[in-house]
Amino acid sequence: xxxxxxxxxxxxxxxxxxxxxxxxxxxxxxxxxxxxxxxxxxxxxxxxxxxxxxxxxxxxxxxxxxxxxxxxxxxxxxxxxxxxxxxxxxxxxxxxxxxxxxxxxxxxxxxxxxxxxxxxxxxxxxxxxxxxxxxxxxxxxxxxxxxxxxxxxxxxxxxxxxxxxxxxxxxxxxxxxxxxxxxxxxxxxxxxxxxxxxxxxxxxxxxxxxxxxxxxxxxxxxxxxxxxxxxxxxxxxxxxxxxxxxxxxxxxxxxxxxxxxxxxxxxxxxxx
Amino acid sequence: xxxxxxxxxxxxxxxxxxxxxxxxxxxxxxxxxxxxxxxxxxxxxxxxxxxxxxxxxxxxxxxxxxxxxxxxxxxxxxxxxxxxxxxxxxxxxxxxxxxxxxxxxxxxxxxxxxxxxxxxxxxxxxxxxxxxxxxxxxxxxxxxxxxxxxxxxxxxxxxxxxxxxxxxxxxxxxxxxxxxxxxxxxxxxxxxxxxxxxxxxxxxxxxxxxxxxxxx
Numbered sequence: 001x002x003x004x005x006x007x008x009x010x011x012x013x014x015x016x017x018x019x020x021x022x023x024x025x026x027x028x029x030x031x032x033x034x035x036x037x038x039x040x041x042x043x044x045x046x047x048x049x050x051x052x053x054x055x056x057x058x059x060x061x062x063x064x065x066x067x068x069x070x071x072x073x074x075x076x077x078x079x080x081x082x083x084x085x086x087x088x089x090x091x092x093x094x095x096x097x098x099x100x101x102x103x104x105x106x107x108x109x110x111x112x113x114x115x116x117x118x119x120x121x122x123x124x125x126x127x128x129x130x131x132x133x134x135x136x137x138x139x140x141x142x143x144x145x146x147x148x149x150x151x152x153x154x155x156x157x158x159x160x161x162x163x164x165x166x167x168x169x170x171x172x173x174x175x176x177x178x179x180x181x182x183x184x185x186x187x188x189x190x191x192x193x194x195x196x197x198x199x200x201x202x203x204x205x206x207x208x209x210x211x212x213x214x215x216x217x218x219x220x221x222x223x224x225x226x227x228x229x230x231x232x233x234x235x236x237x238x239x240x241x242x243x244x245x246x247x248x249x250x251x252x253x254x255x256x257x258x259x260x261x262x263x264x265x266x267x268x269x270x271x272x
Numbered sequence: 273x274x275x276x277x278x279x280x281x282x283x284x285x286x287x288x289x290x291x292x293x294x295x296x297x298x299x300x301x302x303x304x305x306x307x308x309x310x311x312x313x314x315x316x317x318x319x320x321x322x323x324x325x326x327x328x329x330x331x332x333x334x335x336x337x338x339x340x341x342x343x344x345x346x347x348x349x350x351x352x353x354x355x356x357x358x359x360x361x362x363x364x365x366x367x368x369x370x371x372x373x374x375x376x377x378x379x380x381x382x383x384x385x386x387x388x389x390x391x392x393x394x395x396x397x398x399x400x401x402x403x404x405x406x407x408x409x410x411x412x413x414x415x416x417x418x419x420x421x422x423x424x425x426x427x428x429x430x431x432x433x434x435x436x437x438x439x440x441x442x443x444x445x446x447x448x449x450x451x452x453x454x455x456x457x458x459x460x461x462x463x464x465x466x467x468x469x470x471x472x473x474x475x476x477x478x479x480x481x482x483x484x485x486x487x488x
Contacts, residue, residue: 067391100397108395114388118410128396131406173392180396 017076018043018105018184018215019064024073026056026063026239033059034070035239041184041217046210048226048247049219051236052262057219058111060236061188064217065108066099077102077184107182111189113169115161121148121172122157125179132180147175151205167198171205178209185209187218223266227251235259275455279462282449286459289445290466296362296441297431297470301424303367308374315375316382326375333372339433341365346437362434362441370427377419381412414485421478425471432467442466 019041026034033056041047049057063070066083075082080102085094094102115124125147126140135143148154151171161169170190177185187206191199203225210216210229220226226233227247234244235256243256254260279286311329314322345354346361356364385408393403435444442463449459 065395067395096394096400100394100399103395104397106395108392110388110392112386112388114386114392116389116392116407116411118407118414127406128393128398131399131402132397176392177396 016043017041018078019217020076020079021064022074024060024063024070024075026059026068026070033239034063036073037239037241039064039234039241041215043183043215044213045231046214046216046218046229047232047234048230049217049234049236050221050223050226050262051242055236056239057236058188059239061186061217061219065103065106065186067108069093078105104180105183106186107177107180107184108186109170109173109177109188109190111192113161113166113173113193115169115173115176117161119160120157121153121159121161121164121168121175124161124172125176128176129179143179144175147179148172150178151175152201165198166194167201170194170202174202174205174209184215184217187216187220189219189221191220191222223251223263223270235262237262274461275458278449278453278455278458282453282459285445285449286442286462286466288440289442289463292359292439293431293441293443293467294470296359296434296439297366297428299363300366300431301370301427303363304370304374304427305420307367307371309378311371311375312378312382315379330372330376333369338365338369338430339436341369342433342437358434358437358439361437362431362439365434366427366431369430370423373423374420377416377423378412380419381416382408384415385411410485414482417478417482417485421475421482424474424478428471428474429467 017040019039021037021039023036023038024034025032025036037060039060049060051057059068062068064075064082066075069083074084082102083094083099084091085098115121116127119127122141122144126135126137126144129135129140129143130137133140145154145157148157151174153168153171153175156164156168156172161172164172174185174190190206191202194202199222203222206216206218206225207229218226218230230247232244233247233250235242235250235254235258237258243250243254243259250259251263254263311326315326342361342365345356345365346358349356349361389407390400390403393407394400398406431441432443435441435447438444446459446463450456453459
C-alpha cells in the first residue's frame with residue numbers, strides 16, 4: 001500500500017507546485033478528521049478527491065483553503081505558508097488580511113453555491129471586482145458579463161439567484177470565482193446538491209476549464225467525470241489518503257481493499 | 273353624547289402630553305435600537321467574552337417588568353448617586369429595556385444568514401468588514417424590519433407606564449383632565465386615539481421600509 005509519503009513524489013520540482021501541503025492534521029474536538037496528509041498540486045493539474053462520506057475529503061479542501069484552520073503541518077500556496085507564521089520560533093495565526101493575500105490565487109466553488117440572494121447574477125460576479133480590485137461599475141460589468149458568457153449565462157445576468165435553477169446557480173458561482181482570475185480552483189462537491197439532470201451542465205463548464213489548462217482540485221462523487229477529466233485521483237478514507245494515482249490505474253486496478261470495496265458499492269448502485 | 277368642547281378646553285394638556293410622549297419614545301427607541309446593536313455586535317464579535325453577559329442582560333430585560341425598571345431608575349437611582357429627571361428616567365428605562373429585545377432581534381438576523389455566504393465572500397478576497405456591510409447587513413435589514421417594527425410598537429404602548437413615575441405624558445395628562453372634569457370617557461378616548469395614530473405611523477413606516485428593502 002502506498003504511504004502518504006509517496007504522494008508528494010510525483011512533483012519533480014517542489015518550487016513549481018501551486019498548492020503544497022505537508023503532514024496536515026485536523027481535529028474536531030476528539031475526532032481526528034485528517035491525519036498527516038501530504039498533498040501537492042502542479043500547474044494545470046486536475047486532481048479529483050474521492051471517498052466515502054466522512055472520509056475527510058471536504059475537510060481537506062477546506063483546510064487547503066484555510067476555511068478550516070489545520071492543526072498541524074503546513075499548507076503552502078505559491079510557496080507561501082497559509083494561515084500561520086513563525087514569530088520567534090512560535091507558530092501563530094496570521095491576520096485575515098494576510099490569509100487573503102496568500103490564498104488570492106485560489107478560487108472556490110461550494111456544494112451549496114452560496115450565492116448572495118440579494119444580488120443579481122451579474123452583481124454576484126462583479127461584487128469582488130469592485131470591492132477588492134477597485135474596478136468602476138462599468139468595467140466590472142464588462143468583466144462580469146464576460147465571465148457569465150463563459151459559463152453560458154449571459155442572458156441571466158439580471159436574475160436574482162432565487163429565479164435560477166441549481167445548475168445555473170452553480171455556474172454563476174463558478175463565474176464569480178473565475179472573475180478574480182484564480183490560478184487554482186477548488187470544487188467542494190460542486191454537483192452533489194443538484195438534480196441529476198442538472199449535473200451535466202456544471203460538469204461541462206468544469207471540463208472546459210480543465211481543457212483550458214486550469215489547475216483544479218475537485219472533491220466529487222462523480223466517478224465518470226473523475227475518470228475522464230482527472231490527471232490524478234486521490235482516494236481518502238477515515239481522514240487518510242489510502243491510494244492515489246492516474247484514474248486509469250486507480251479505477252481499473254485498485255490496490256487497497258478499501259478502494260475495491262468503495263468502487264464495487266458505487267458500481268452496484270450505478271449499473272442499472 | 274361625547275363632550276368635544278371639553279377636549280378643546282383641555283387641548284393644552286393633551287398637546288403637552290403628546291409632545292412628551294413623542295420625544296421620550298423617540299429618544300428611548302433610539303437608545304434601544306443602538307444599544308441593542310452594540311450588544312448584538314459585541315456578542316457576535318467575541319462570543320467567548322460577551323455571550324454570557326449579553327445573554328444575562330437580555331434575560332433581565334425579558335424577565336423584569338418595565339415599570340419595576342422605571343421605579344428602580346427614578347426612585348432607586350438617587351440612593352446610588354444617580355439622580356434623573358422623570359423624563360430622562362423614562363428615556364433611559366425604555367432604552368435599556370428595549371435594547372435587550374433588539375439585541376435578540378439583531379442576533380437572530382445575523383444568525384439566519386448562512387455561514388457559507390461569508391466563506392464565499394472571504395474566498396474572493398472580500399474583507400470581513402466589507403462582507404458585513406455589503407452582504408450581512410443588507411440581508412439582515414430585511415429580516416429584522418418586521419420584528420423591529422413590532423417591538424417599537426410595544427415600546428410606544430408601554431411608554432404609558434412613565435406616567436406612573438410622574439412624567440407628564442399623554443396618559444398622565446389624560447388622568448389629570450379626568451380628575452379636573454370628572455369626565456372619564458372623553459380624555460381617555462382622545463389619548464387612545466393619539467396612541468393609535470402614533471402606532472399606526474410606526475407600523476406604516478415599518479411596512480414601507482420592508483417593501484423598499486424587499487425590492488433591493
